Amino acid sequence: MPVNDERTDEQRWAEIGRIVSQVQTVTHRHHTFLERIGDASIKPLTGFPIAIVVLLFTFQIIRLVGEGLIGYVFEPIFNVYTPLAMKLSELLGPGFVHDVLIGTLVEGEIDYVQSMGLLTTGLFVPFAMVLPYVFAFYLVLGFLEDCGYLPRLAVLIDSLMHKIGLHGLAIVSFLLGLGCNVPGALSTRVLETRRQVFIAATLMAIAVPCVAQIAMIVGLVGKYGAKGLGIVLFTLFMVWMVLGYLLNKILKGKSPEIFMEIPPYRIPYWGALLKKLWMRIRFFLREAVPYVLLGVFIVNVLYVLGIIELIGKIAAPIVVGLLGLPAEAVAALVVGFLRKDVAIGMLLPLGLTMSQAIVASVVLAMYFPCVATFAVLTKELGIVGMAKSAAIMIASALLVGVLLNLIL
Amino acid sequence: MKILLMGNPNVGKSALFSRLTGVNVIVSNYPGTTVEFKKGTMKLGEQWAEVIDVPGAYTLEPTTKAEEIAIEMLKNGDVVINVVDATNLERNLYLTLQLLERKMPMIIALNIWDDAKHKGIIIDVERLEKLLNTPVVPTVAITGEGIKKLVSRLPEVLCASTN
Numbered sequence: 001m002p003v004n005d006e007r008t009d010e011q012r013w014a015e016i017g018r019i020v021s022q023v024q025t026v027t028h029r030h031h032t033f034l035e036r037i038g039d040a041s042i043k044p045l046t047g048f049p050i051a052i053v054v055l056l057f058t059f060q061i062i063r064l065v066g067e068g069l070i071g072y073v074f075e076p077i078f079n080v081y082t083p084l085a086m087k088l089s090e091l092l093g094p095g096f097v098h099d100v101l102i103g104t105l106v107e108g109e110i111d112y113v114q115s116m117g118l119l120t121t122g123l124f125v126p127f128a129m130v131l132p133y134v135f136a137f138y139l140v141l142g143f144l145e146d147c148g149y150l151p152r153l154a155v156l157i158d159s160l161m162h163k164i165g166l167h168g169l170a171i172v173s174f175l176l177g178l179g180c181n182v183p184g185a186l187s188t189r190v191l192e193t194r195r196q197v198f199i200a201a202t203l204m205a206i207a208v209p210c211v212a213q214i215a216m217i218v219g220l221v222g223k224y225g226a227k228g229l230g231i232v233l234f235t236l237f238m239v240w241m242v243l244g245y246l247l248n249k250i251l252k253g254k255s256p257e258i259f260m261e262i263p264p265y266r267i268p269y270w271g272a273l274l275k276k277l278w279m280r281i282r283f284f285l286r287e288a289v290p291y292v293l294l295g296v297f298i299v300n301v302l303y304v305l306g307i308i309e310l311i312g313k314i315a316a317p318i319v320v321g322l323l324g325l326p327a328e329a330v331a332a333l334v335v336g337f338l339r340k341d342v343a344i345g346m347l348l349p350l351g352l353t354m355s356q357a358i359v360a361s362v363v364l365a366m367y368f369p370c371v372a373t374f375a376v377l378t379k380e381l382g383i384v385g386m387a388k389s390a391a392i393m394i395a396s397a398l399l400v401g402v403l404l405n406l407i408l
Numbered sequence: 409m410k411i412l413l414m415g416n417p418n419v420g421k422s423a424l425f426s427r428l429t430g431v432n433v434i435v436s437n438y439p440g441t442t443v444e445f446k447k448g449t450m451k452l453g454e455q456w457a458e459v460i461d462v463p464g465a466y467t468l469e470p471t472t473k474a475e476e477i478a479i480e481m482l483k484n485g486d487v488v489i490n491v492v493d494a495t496n497l498e499r500n501l502y503l504t505l506q507l508l509e510r511k512m513p514m515i516i517a518l519n520i521w522d523d524a525k526h527k528g529i530i531i532d533v534e535r536l537e538k539l540l541n542t543p544v545v546p547t548v549a550i551t552g553e554g555i556k557k558l559v560s561r562l563p564e565v566l567c568a569s570t571n
Contacts, residue, residue: 006509016501023536024497027528145436172438189463189473190440197473263418263437264495264523269550272423272435279432 034265041152042262051156054149062136066215069132078112078128085110085119100300113219114349122296125216125345126289131281133215137179138280146268146276150175151260158258164244165199165251166191167258173200177208179280180288181373184208185380194385195253199244201377202389205369206396207240209340212288216344217361224354231408232361239366239400243392287372288339295335295342302331322398323359324405326350336364338371355408359401367397409457411450411562412481414507415491416500417464420519422446423549424491425461428559433461435550440464443474445481452562460485466499468506487565488514489558494524494531494546504540513565514542517558521546 007015040046085102089110092098102110103117110117112124144150150172158168169190177184181204188200209217221228248255302308311334312319312327319325319333328350336343347360368390369377378386413421413428417439426433429448434441446461462481463474470476482488488507492500507514518533537544543561547554 007505012502012505015505016498019501019536019539020498022539023532025530027530029528142436145438145441148437150436151438169440172440186443187440189443189477192472261418261439261496263439266437266523268437272550275432276434276436279434 034267038148038152038262038265041149042155044156047152047156051153054144054153058140058144061140062133065136065139066133069135070128074128074132078124082110088119096304099304100297103300113345116296116299116346116349118293118296121345122293125296125341126292129219129345130212130215130288130292130341131284133211133218134179134284135277135281137211138277141175141179142273142276142280143268144175146266146273148263148265151262154258154260155262162255163248164203164241165248165255166196166244167255169258169260170196170200174204174208177204178211178214180210180212180284181205181208181369182287182376185373185376188380192256193253195251196255198381198385198389199247199251201381202247202392203240203244205373205377205389206243206366206393207236209236209365212284212339212341213344213365216341217365220344220347220352221354221357221361224357228354228358231358232365235358235362235400235404236365239396243396247392291339291372292342295339298338299331299335299342299346302334308334318398322405323363323401325356325360326352329360332360332364333367336370337368337374340364340370355405358408359404362404363397363401366393366400368393409452409455409566410484410486411457411459412462412485412488413460413491414462414478414482414488414503415464415519416466416493416496416503419464419491419493419496419500420549421464421491422461424489424517424519424547424555425459427549427552427555429459440474443477445477450559452559452566465503467503468510482510482512486513487562488512489517489562490514491517491519491549494518494521495527495529497529497531508540508542515558515562515565516540516542516544517549517554518544518546519549521554522548522551 041050089098089102089105092102099117101117101119103115103120106114110120112120115121154168154171157171161168161170173184173187176187184204185201188197191197191200217232218229221232308331312330315330316327319330320327329347332343332346335346343364344361347357352360377389381389413425415421418437422433422435422442425431425446425448426435428450431446431448433446442461442463445463448459449456450459460481462478465475465478468479470479490504490507492504504516518531524531533544533546543564545554545558545561547558549555
């Protein structure tokens with residue numbers, strides 16, 4: 001039949017009924033194995049245990065792959081590279097160029113974590129400390145995305161998410177945010193109201209550290225055992241819940257119900273999975289690594305010009321007095337705006353105690369987003385929304401930092 | 409020449425986009441993966457056509473920012489490749505009818521055709537084509553099945569649109 005002009009809703013559905021009854025036949029068949037798992041992962045009784053197992057598995061695989069890559073691939077590569085860098089160091093001799101490229105030698109040797117040169121720490125941080133975890137994280141996330149588990153997790157966690165003014169679908173944004181806050185913040189566009197977008201984006205910037213940041217926190221706090229890292233992550237999780245609860249109470253309006261279709265489980269297509277992993281790694285290499293190098297460069301310049309010392313003196317009452325950190329930690333807060341992984345790297349040589357390392361990690365995660373996330377958030381929330389969000393970030397970071405300093 | 413890839417969320421628009429243009433985009437198995445539009449080009453006969461991967465939408469009345477972007481794109485398109493999930497024909501036809509009502513020149517990619525077969529869903533493609541009065545081609549975007557045929561039938565709607 002010829003199709004003319006706009007119809008009403010009802011007319012459209014009637015027409016669809018007519019078409020479908022003429023073209024489609026559905027034959028009988030039994031539930032497949034994948035469909036049975038599909039049902040089991042949504043029912044609360046079986047769904048929550050499945051979710052816990054999935055998350056534990058995810059965590060273990062990321063750790064295993066990340067640590068494996070560091071220990072067996074990247075550290076050996078840097079061991080081969082060290083003599084070359086030392087040769088260059090001798091050639092350059094002491095001076096500004098040496099400080100920028102190689103950094104400060106620790107007991108006559110290059111220390112990749114402490115030297116802070118472009119060709120030492122500037123390469124070691126992104127490639128040997130962060131990239132392995134970026135790889136591991138996106139490997140597992142890609143699998144979860146493609147098999148179809150995420151929408152099921154969304155349905156399962158829906159009632160919890162309503163308590164923080166969102167609905168289940170937002171968990172997908174937070175998981176993406178764990179990889180990198182930039183795509184995470186963009187993905188909040190699938191939420192229906194501006195209120196939801198504001199809450200989700202603000203919570204993400206404050207309490208969801210990206211994998212680059214987590215990798216460096218592992219390096220900073222991990223040497224005190226699992227306890228330190230546990231406290232950092234647990235604190236951020238509590239901030240996420242409490243702040244979400246408060247925002248939901250304070251902000252006007254309410255959040256709509258989840259409206260989402262659940263795709264069937266599919267066995268991921270390996271070609272597509274690997275391509276996606278490669279795209280994300282390339283994004284990291286192109287967008288993140290230059291900023292890391294820029295960050296290391298700026299650190300050097302700021303030190304040489306004495307600006308870090310100046311800011312340190314001004315901010316000392318807050319940083320030293322309230323947060324209990326050494327004055328040098330201020331430099332990390334300045335660089336944190338550019339790249340958080342570099343900022344946490346700057347804390348490594350300071351010889352922090354465990355509680356100082358925890359306070360510094362949490363405050364750095366919360367106080368402000370990195371510049372790339374900041375740009376996306378401003379675009380999504382508008383300038384006024386961003387200003388409100390930033391006020392919440394700074395206030396909650398200070399509050400939590402002071403509390404942690406008192407407790408620990 | 410602007411070709412829009414439109415359809416409900418999670419029907420394989422981005423997978424089809426990658427197939428047509430060779431431009432890599434993130435493809436996942438959940439609704440709402442694409443929240444921005446992405447451009448690429450493909451060769452159509454002698455000329456190059458611009459292909460745009462549009463965020464998924466259930467209707468032409470937007471409820472989210474991603475859908476707003478989708479509907480905004482519609483104003484600038486010359487032809488729509490309407491990607492329809494063969495395993496959810498009924499629901500997908502709603503947007504299809506709305507697009508037809510707007511008289512958008514359209515070809516339908518009846519995607520996820522492999523899954524429909526596995527699920528025992530049989531669709532009479534020729535009949536559907538007649539009823540909608542627009543070309544329908546079964547496809548499996550993730551593996552590339554049917555893409556060649558889809559592209560070879562594009563000129564049918566292009567001619568109709570210029571006349």
